[in-house]
Amino acid sequence: MLEINNLHVKLEEGEKVILKGMNLTVETGKVHAIMGPNGSGKSTMSYVLAGRPGYTVTAGSAKLQGQELLDMEPEARASAGLFLAFQYPVEIPGVGNMTFLRTALNAQRKARGDDELSAGEFLKLVRDKAKSLKIDAEMLKRPVNVGFSGGEKKRNEILQMAMLEPKMCILDETDSGLDVDAMRLVSEGVNALRSEGRSFLVITHYQRLLDHIQPDVVHIMADGRILHTGGPDLALEVEKNGYAEILAAHGLTEAK
Template sequence: MLRIQNLHADVGGKEILKGLDLVVPAGEVHAVMGPNGAGKSTLSYVLTGRGGYEVTAGSATLDGEDLLALAPDQRAARGVFLSFQYPLEIPGVPALTFIRTALNAQRRARGEPEATAPEFLKLARENAAALKIDFDMLKRALNVGFSGGEKKRMEILQMAMLKPRLLILDETDSGLDIDALKIVSEGVNALRSPDRAMLVITHYQRLLDHIRPDRVHVMADGRIAASGGPELALELEREGYDKYARAA
């Protein structure tokens, strides 16, 4: 599904990704771990088309289509979703309005009928209940005054409503207590599907206790330094990233 080959990218004239190769097949969950500054968040921003991130070489394709040639909204319409490490607050825009606008914009881009108000509200209530989100929260401005855990649950709610094909989770466990981590992980696991791929970026094994990855990749100095099964995350928990950082 997702294929990245020899990807190089600069931020502000500084090279961050330095020849990254990665393949994530449909139906699989892959974790990317690594020290601060390895380029993990840069990878997520390059794949989703954030401004200021210049690709200088290499390729990234989704089902054979060149992702890098598409605008951010086109990538979203193809099913690319990024769950932010620090979700933005949007004053004055109720969460329900934001999600319905995004959902219908994607449906229009794919030539699908828009969700009617009753259909949308039914879906929103069902998904909010599954994530233990008080429905009244969805009437408030998006993420304004929300706790860290509430913001992350709101991200998972957006995933459940938009049903993306490629999910990129950038340190979704950041700022979560144990209970919130379990709820968010259950929401992510509920989205596992044979035609959906997930890229989970994290520093810590604790998230992977709940979201069991098919593969684990170690990122260091802008490259994938090692890949393996779930046992690789346990090794990193015990021994840290030093040997991979030195090798890179």
């Protein structure tokens, strides 16, 4: 599904290099988790894949189902099936959540050559999806993320995911700022979307999210690349012992 090869990325302004030869393959239908210390480049990787401005790719490639993502505009990547759930979902006052969802969904359908959904079709779809995610109809009427609690914002991200039906979902620290109950709700939403044709890349600092969203593969990222890859047990190991051992094995220290 997703194939990242030797990806090197620096900040557009200045010389700071963030990704230093990142390699990662996520197979179709699998859930991969990426853990790693602060500053390891996890969020940058997710932004670069989604096409956020401000970064320069100096080498490497990132392919979604064989299509080179790095040559595409952010909106084209979305239409191709990539979805990034933001760590900090953006508030957009004055734009209703429904308008936002409908604009996004129809833009993607149009880009893929499908017919746009009528107002009625859309309304039915969004109500069904919201209900299955236990999202209040009232939340749909409010402006995008404005006045939403941390949990509501993350649930809204999952609702967008459910509506847009992407093939490759990246969750950037979706657990940050969530209490235990909110995390359970969000995780249930994600789990409901797991399917044979859909892959997930879950970026997190903590094992506890992975208790809810159980990964097939766990990667440890530091210093701009994947250092170590293992099964679900790797997350438990990190939770217990920290990153020091893994970092040391690669000649890195935690302070870095």
